[in-house]
Amino acid sequence: MKLWRRLVCLARRRSPWLFHMNAGSCNGCDIELVAAISPRYDAEQLGVRLEGSPRHADILCITGPVTKNAVNAIHTVYGQVCGPKAVVAIGSCPATTNVFIDSRTIDGPLQKHIPVDVFVPGCPPRPDAIIQGIAKAAAILAERGMNPPEATIAIAAPTVEEQP
């Protein structure tokens, strides 16, 4: 049983499948995420696969400052990812809402709606930074595997100050 658990931890670290979701991004971070799986950066070496369906994914990659339109979609997609799961916020927008702060069309940051495990800051972040963020999220997933997923989601969520 212990061997199986260790094997599962290893497998979770070695095979992070992503689902990419755009929550009102300007496309800058989206292009950098796609660049991370291109031949130059080749994230598939770490077992990363960009999946079409949130049901297949382990890591939810969210870009954009969370527009009001996107809030329901974020909740739906977060619910569709099967546990154990991790969330990576790519770019400065989901972390702080960036230059869109105080906009009446924005309901960010992302932390308000779902627990985020890893922030990758930058406008846009470099592909190597994104790959590093995914690798960190995969390591978090591997540790989370020992515990029931619902218990750890709250613990894994780091605390940040509310935006003014």
Added chain:
Amino acid sequence: MNLITALARLLIFPGLLFAIPAAWFFLWVERKSVALMQGRVGPPFMQPFFDFIKLMAKSTPQRSGIAGALMRSWPLIALAAAAGAVGLLPVLPGSGGFEGDLILLLALLELPSMCIIAAGFSSRSIFGEIGSAREAALSVSYNIVFLLAILSIAASQHTFKLDALAALPASPLRLLGIVAIIVCLPAKLHLNPFSLPNAEQEIYSGPMTEYAGPELAMWELSHGLEWVAATGLVATLLAPHLGAWWLAALVFVALSFGIVLLLSAIAAATARLAIDTSVRFYWQCTLIFAVLAISSALFVRYRL
């Protein structure tokens, strides 16, 4: 074929004990060779194994009633059929078999594709339904060519017994049939020019969209076993008749590996065709050759 040899073929070689690692190996070879041809490093060697373990340990969404039971059972039926198809392959010389096992093999090879169609429709996802409709259209087109090619091989050699077919020497007609089978394999294995049912940029994952966790792992495994069965069928038809069992097994593995490389090269070098182009390709371009093959096979048979 008595019970013990049947069980040994199903469970050991070329059955599950050989076929499951071979399935993971072929899935890795496909991904790695595509990566190398795109100038990437590609996934590590154990990647399909890690993917499988990880999916087995994930949770699945709650599904109740008949729809849930159906959705859980389709991948298992597909897996069982693919494993049975691998177990039927006449790899070792003199391993038995029965009259008409070629027909059973064809039925078992077809069952996973039927399960995919049913799974897409029973998942009630719009992407799954589109994927299933595409798989059904594609299956109707390539199967005509596939079945005609296998019929032409069987007709030219007067037998429906796989063991006897594999033992007979290869003739030019048989090579024509094998080429026709290889043309059908990309569509059967959902590879690139015909990867329409699971076209990830268009309809997410097609019929698999709603599947998660262990169910998805079963689909991945049955897809890998389909690789082993389909390439193994071509390998047994191509392989020369050898006396020693270890030599036969070695030639079988080497030929299967070569066919996997060929199919991956085609997949890396081509882009996805539209559904009407794919259907037209099989009905207009390749059907002529398949009809030629079967008519010449019948002609040769009645002249001799």
